[in-house]
Amino acid sequence: AQSVAQPEDQVNVAEGNPLTVKCTYSVSGNPYLFWYVQYPNRGLQFLLKYITGDNLVKGSYGFEAEFNKSQTSFHLKKPSALVSDSALYFCAVRDMNSGYSTLTFGKGTMLLVSP
């Protein structure tokens, strides 16, 4: 079985400061990891993905994520937060060795960036 944990329901950060949104995962095989963002009453927008290769993945809107196999983590980061980054962020995982195409999502972390 595959699972994702986002330990923080909410993250608060001041505009201009760096932000981190945490994600840990559990799969029996190799992970395929995603971050998505959701604005109110909208669907999810893809930010970035990790398959293999460099542990630091760069994505849309200045976001990046760091894959750490030993800690089974895939934290989302941004060097300088914007008020417009305020939204709900979801981490998702797929077990590449499972034979299934489905993604398992975390419960989400609300990011609030204050001016």
Add this chain to the structure above:
Amino acid sequence: DTGVSQDPRHKITKRGQNVTFRCDPISEHNRLYWYRQTLGQGPEFLTYFQNEAQLEKSRLLSDRFSAERPKGSFSTLEIQRTEQGDSAMYLCASSGGGDFQPQHFGDGTRLSIL
């Protein structure tokens, strides 16, 4: 690329009625997914199509739920005899190419059961 389109955006119905939602994926995408999202939760997988074939179904998809994708284009999700617990946002996503392409989501259909 006009994105994934879902219709209707909102549906209010009485308990016991049947409802049907439609999803139009990005035109060149051969994979289509349905998810359900309740308040405070991430999307939960319901079912997956590759072209017209329904390849995976979640245990969440009870006998009252049925999905189709005729001709491998748009898809419909029908819920029969709706229950209060069916109230949720129903999201459709599509992806193209190989296994490693990201899923692109529509804005969802919000279902409210009175």
